[in-house]
Amino acid sequence: xxxxxxxxxxxxxxxxxxxxxxxxxxxxxxxxxxxxxxxxxxxxxxxxxxxxxxxxxxxxxxxxxxxxxxxxxxxxxxxxxxxxxxxxxxxxxxxxxxxxxxxxxxxxxxxxxxxxxxxxxxxxxxxxxxxxxxxxxxxxxxxxxxxxxxxxxxxxxxxxxxxxxxxxxxxxxxxxxxxxxxxxxxxxxxxxxxxxxxxxxxxxxxxxxxxxxxxxxxxxxxxxxxxxxxxxxxxxxxxxxxxxxxxxxxxxxxxxxxxxxxxxxxxxxxxxxxxxxxxxxxxxxxxxxxxxxxxxxxxxxxxxxxxxxxxxxxxxxxxxxxxxxxxxxxxxxxxxxxxxxxxxxxxxxxxxxxxxxxxxxxxxxxxxxxxxxxxxxxxxxxxxxxxxxxxxxxxxxxxxxxxxxxxxxxxxxxxxxxxxxxxxxxxxxxxxxxxxxxxxxxxxxxxxxxxxxxxxxxxxxxxxxxxxxxxxxxxxxxxxxxxxxxxxxxxxxxxxxxxxxxxxxxxxxxxxxxxxxxxxxxxxxxxxxxxxxxxxxxxxxxxxxxxxxxxxxxxxxxxxxxxxxxxxxxxxxxxxxxxxxxxxxxxxxxxxxxxxxxxxxxxxxxxxxxxxxxxxxxxxxxxxxxxxxxxxxxxxxxxxxxxxxxxxxxxxxxxxxxxxxxxxxxxxxxxxxxxxxxxxxxxxxxxxxxxxxxxxxxxxxxxxxxxxxxxxxxxxxxxxxxxxxxxxxxxxxxxxxxxxxxxxxxxxxxxxxxxxxxxxxxxxxxxxxxxxxxxxxxxxxxx
Numbered sequence: 001x002x003x004x005x006x007x008x009x010x011x012x013x014x015x016x017x018x019x020x021x022x023x024x025x026x027x028x029x030x031x032x033x034x035x036x037x038x039x040x041x042x043x044x045x046x047x048x049x050x051x052x053x054x055x056x057x058x059x060x061x062x063x064x065x066x067x068x069x070x071x072x073x074x075x076x077x078x079x080x081x082x083x084x085x086x087x088x089x090x091x092x093x094x095x096x097x098x099x100x101x102x103x104x105x106x107x108x109x110x111x112x113x114x115x116x117x118x119x120x121x122x123x124x125x126x127x128x129x130x131x132x133x134x135x136x137x138x139x140x141x142x143x144x145x146x147x148x149x150x151x152x153x154x155x156x157x158x159x160x161x162x163x164x165x166x167x168x169x170x171x172x173x174x175x176x177x178x179x180x181x182x183x184x185x186x187x188x189x190x191x192x193x194x195x196x197x198x199x200x201x202x203x204x205x206x207x208x209x210x211x212x213x214x215x216x217x218x219x220x221x222x223x224x225x226x227x228x229x230x231x232x233x234x235x236x237x238x239x240x241x242x243x244x245x246x247x248x249x250x251x252x253x254x255x256x257x258x259x260x261x262x263x264x265x266x267x268x269x270x271x272x273x274x275x276x277x278x279x280x281x282x283x284x285x286x287x288x289x290x291x292x293x294x295x296x297x298x299x300x301x302x303x304x305x306x307x308x309x310x311x312x313x314x315x316x317x318x319x320x321x322x323x324x325x326x327x328x329x330x331x332x333x334x335x336x337x338x339x340x341x342x343x344x345x346x347x348x349x350x351x352x353x354x355x356x357x358x359x360x361x362x363x364x365x366x367x368x369x370x371x372x373x374x375x376x377x378x379x380x381x382x383x384x385x386x387x388x389x390x391x392x393x394x395x396x397x398x399x400x401x402x403x404x405x406x407x408x409x410x411x412x413x414x415x416x417x418x419x420x421x422x423x424x425x426x427x428x429x430x431x432x433x434x435x436x437x438x439x440x441x442x443x444x445x446x447x448x449x450x451x452x453x454x455x456x457x458x459x460x461x462x463x464x465x466x467x468x469x470x471x472x473x474x475x476x477x478x479x480x481x482x483x484x485x486x487x488x489x490x491x492x493x494x495x496x497x498x499x500x501x502x503x504x505x506x507x508x509x510x511x512x513x514x515x516x517x518x519x520x521x522x523x524x525x526x527x528x529x530x531x532x533x534x535x536x537x538x539x540x541x542x543x544x545x546x547x548x549x550x551x552x553x554x555x556x557x558x559x560x561x562x563x564x565x566x567x568x569x570x571x572x573x574x575x576x577x578x579x580x581x582x583x584x585x586x587x588x589x590x591x592x593x594x595x596x597x598x599x600x601x602x603x604x605x606x607x608x609x610x611x612x613x614x615x616x617x618x619x620x621x622x623x624x625x626x627x628x629x630x631x632x633x634x635x636x637x638x639x640x641x642x643x644x645x646x647x648x649x650x651x652x653x654x655x656x657x658x659x660x661x662x663x664x665x666x667x668x669x670x671x672x673x674x675x676x677x678x679x680x681x682x683x684x685x686x687x688x689x690x691x692x693x694x695x696x697x698x699x700x701x702x703x704x705x706x707x708x709x710x711x712x713x714x715x716x717x718x719x720x721x722x723x724x725x726x727x728x729x730x731x732x733x734x735x736x737x738x739x740x741x742x743x744x745x746x747x748x749x750x751x752x753x754x755x756x757x758x759x760x761x762x763x764x765x766x767x768x769x770x771x772x773x774x775x776x777x778x779x780x781x782x783x
Contacts, residue, residue: 033136033159036062036079039379041130041138043406043422045094046080049073050450051424053130054080054097055138057160060168060213064097067425067446070125070142071110072189075170075208076101078216084454086359086376086407089647091454092229092477099216102168103190103208115184116147125154129427129442146183153177154185154196163209172206228303237300243307249286256307265298265305273297293480334619334769335757339600342662343621344669344768345585346639349391350625352659356398358383359657360642362411362421362461363632371634372401372411373659374420376644380405382420382429384436389636391661402429402438409511410461410470421461421470424450426494444468445498449485453477456488460513460578462521468494469503469539471510471523474549484550491523491539506545506560511629512578513539516591517606517613524576524593527569532708532716534573535563536593536604538613546710560710564613565604565775566750567593569715572617572773574598575650577629583637584664586673586687592620594628596644599652601628605674609778616675616774626658627651638663669768670761675753679782681726681742682751682774688761689735696738698726700756703742705749705776724751735762749776 036056046052046064052073054064062080064073078099085091112123125142132138137159143151157173176196179185185196187206194204241249259266272280274297276288289297333340342348352358358381361374371385382402387395402420410421418429418438425446432439450456453475462469474489475482491503491513509526516522521539525531530547537545546560567573574597582590582603591604600622606615626643627650634640643658645651668687676683694700703726706718728741745751755770 035136039381039403041132042080042404043067043380043425044080044082045084045406045452046073047096048094048452050452051446053140055158056080057158061102061160061170062097062099063158063170065140067127067443070112070127070140071105073105074101075103075210077168077213079218081218082378085646086380087378094452094454098219100213102170102210102213111188112144113186113188114144114146115186117182119147126151127443127446128153129440131432131440132438134433144185146180148180148183150180152179152185167212168210170208170210174202174204174206176202176204228300252304253307256305259305265301269301270294270297273301296479296481331757333622334767334771336754336771338598339619339622339769341621342623343601344667345587345664346621346662347665348623349661349663350659351385351388351391351393351396351640351661352657353393353396353398356659357657358642358659359644359646360630360659361407361409361644363630363640363642364411364413364418365632365634366413366418367416369635371632371640372413372418373642374405374408374411376407376409379403380408380422382408382411382418382438388640388661389634389638391638391663399436401431401436402441404441407457409457409459412461412463412468414463419444419461419463419468421458421468423456423458424448426461426468426470443498444496445494445500447498448472448492448500449487451475451485455509457509457511459509459511460523462513462515464521466496468496469513469521470494471507471513473509473511474507474547476528476549478550482550489547489549491521503539503541504543504545506543506547506558507537508547508549510537511576511596512594514579514591515581516579517581517589517608520613522564522579522591524579525563526575527573527715529712529714530710532710533569534567534576536565536567536576536579536591536617538564548710548712562748562777563775564606564777565615565617566708566773567602567617568718568750568752568773570598572598572602572619572771575627576602578631579604580631580633580639583633585666585668590674592631592639593617594631594641596627596629597650597652599627600624601631601641607674607676609677609780612777614677614775614777616772618672618772619769621662624658624660625652626655628658634661636663670763670765671768672755672772675772675774677774677776677778677780678739679780681740681745682753683737683739684753684772685737686761688763688765690731690738691760691762691764692735694759695755696729696731698729700759701726701740702752702754703740704752705744705746706752707749718750720749745776745779747776747778750774751776 036059040056042054051067052064053067056062060077063075066073076099081096083093114123125144128141128143130138130140140156142154144154145151155175159171161169161171163169178200179198181198187194196202243252273289276286359376361376364372369389371388373383375381381400384399384401386397405422407423408420412419420427426444428442428444429438430440430442455476457473459471471491472488489507490505492500494500508528508531510523512524523537525535527534529549543561544558577594579591579593582588582592593602601620603618603620606613624641627645628641629644630642632640639662641660645656670688673685673687703724706721708716709719724742724744726740727743730739751774753772760766
């Protein structure tokens with residue numbers, strides 16, 4: 001039913017003759033229309049609903065659309081609280097609208113109906129994206145499937161206007177391609193109807209006039225995330241309850257005032273939520289929630305009772321404590337603790353002008369050597385930086401070419417065309433007029449499973465033989481009775497026609513995907529539940545990688561495959577990003593792995609044993625300011641690094657942004673170049689020869705091994721930790737490698753090697769770093 005203040009006027013304009021392109025029948029379109037926000041077309045989750053496009057048409061009118069169904073969701077006066085991790089550093093929150101609706105979707109929804117001679121049926125359009133016009137208007141594009149198997153294109157141009165009396169008006173101008181003979185298409189909304197006919201292109205307008213609304217006051221925004229609050233939103237509690245006042249049910253503060261002084265959570269209150277009932281707050285019965293487990297109800301009630309004005313339970317939800325971490329003995333940077341400087345083989349230049357502070361989400365180069373970067377922030381922007389290869393910030397010109405994207409964490413350039421991976425969509429950015437600015441945000445694929453969970457990120461983007469590859473993170477705030485959506489925790493292949501398919505499963509938060517040896521794909525994984533430590537994984541079809549979080553029936557019996565490289569937590573990894581292959585000097589062919597929380601860049605050597613990749617990880621470089629999430633090689637042969645961070649436990653405080661260039665200078669430091677598996681032990685290869693008398697004694701090495709076991713707990717300890725004894729040492733003639741015989745060495749272990757601090761090269765140079773972690777899934781053959 002329409003709202004009482006709505007007055008509806010249907011204006012049906014049928015334009016005869018030829019298609020008029022950008023011009024429409026009726027009044028002349030406005031030009032240079034000001035909008036209510038700088039970024040006025042915004043892709044986000046909104047009001048606990050996924051895949052929403054919100055348009056700030058005017059301070060008097062916002063509108064929002066479901067892009068999954070191409071349905072109008074709400075017309076309102078007010079605004080949007082941009083809450084959430086990229087906006088306000090609060091993980092569990094998501095954007096919400098505030099203000100008063102002129103009109104809101106209800107049981108009387110938008111409907112597209114196809115009619116033939118014999119039948120009539122409702123259809124769901126396919127969202128194809130939107131276009132920003134030169135006059136700052138927006139045009140949404142849909143594909144309407146027809147009974148003959150073809151698709152007709154529909155464009156909708158929404159706009160705010162005022163009538164002669166000053167009343168707010170919402171206008172929808174629709175344009176359609178010609179329909180086949182004997183087919184009619186109808187659009188129905190709020191008691192109104194537009195009819196598109198056959199044989200010609202139609203241009204039709206629907207106008208809705210409303211009574212003016214008074215100035216709106218933004219509702220108080222939530223300042224902290226809370227698991228109980230989040231679960232209440234998921235459970236539909238807010239349908240009947242508000243914060244302060246009694247509506248259908250009592251306000252949350254009213255409940256807190258009655259029960260907040262009692263110690264603990266009353267059992268009767270838990271049962272009331274589960275079983276429903278009436279009498280305590282009036283005659284309207286409370287809806288039962290039999291699907292909720294008691295543990296979930298107690299967490300939600302804990303939050304409600306924390307709202308009491310009197311002293312009550314803590315505002316923090318009860319949670320399991322993580323086991324304390326054992327301190328790691330440290331000496332100096334690179335010897336038991338983090339490095340602090342740039343790797344000596346590279347020269348650093350900061351290519352971020354002081355006023356430009358991007359939280360980088362992804363990096364890519366255009367054919368003209370300009371650098372593209374996406375931002376993980378309230379802009380959701382794509383920027384194009386010209387002149388970065390100069391290394392001089394005075395020569396760099398920055399242009400924002402796209403905005404309003406939802407947490408874009410992947411970008412790829414294919415034959416000069418730009419593709420961006422948003423949180424819930426792969427989008428082709430199209431420049432129609434050649435001015436360098438995106439005119440059309442063309443949807444390639446938005447059909448994979450998604451929920452409102454803040455942690456369901458889509459990570460990275462690479463292109464290979466006509467397909468895109470990306471990773472989908474898991475939901476991290478599931479209620480006990482909920483399961484993960486089927487597509488989550490997987491690497492997917494996205495075809496250019498919009499189809500997608502699974503590659504693997506059992507991933508948690510795979511924040512990066514990139515090329516490695518033999519042009520194979522590798523991804524990085526983050527520690528957490530069912531993931532005892534961060535890891536580097538070789539992408540293979542059909543493989544299960546071990547994370548069972550939220551899967552009760554799926555993948556529970558599959559055997560998890562060991563990673564190519566474990567990255568022990570807090571020692572060498574916390575939040576790894578996108579791997580890239582090295583191309584400089586003796587390191588060529590190895591991988592570089594950026595790190596957001598542990599910081600800097602790690603170096604990985606891989607070898608193939610028994611047909612599978614395994615290898616080791618070294619400290620490589622720090623000194624890059626913010627935590628590094630993305631790396632890309634430039635056309636000048638330099639390495640470009642993008643930094644990101646947020647308040648809390650993700651990033652390298654106090655920095656949250658960074659953009660650097662590392663140029664190879666060939667000053668190779670003395671360090672371990674690689675460690676290889678041998679039948680009887682391990683071989684260490686150095687960048688420079690060892691000084692005589694160095695590296696020849698067992699006391700020059702500390703070697704340990706341990707294993708990990710995936711459990712439902714967050715992270716995991718080192719199991720069966722033991723120190724290994726060296727039975728013999730063989731130094732090569734050129735003193736560049738040393739082979740260690742280790743009788744106790746076992747497969748399925750991480751092998752940690754730390755060299756003595758005093759080891760020196762033939763030229764008297766000390767080690768750059770003394771540590772390496774090798775993942776020994778299999779031993780090399782004796783041959």
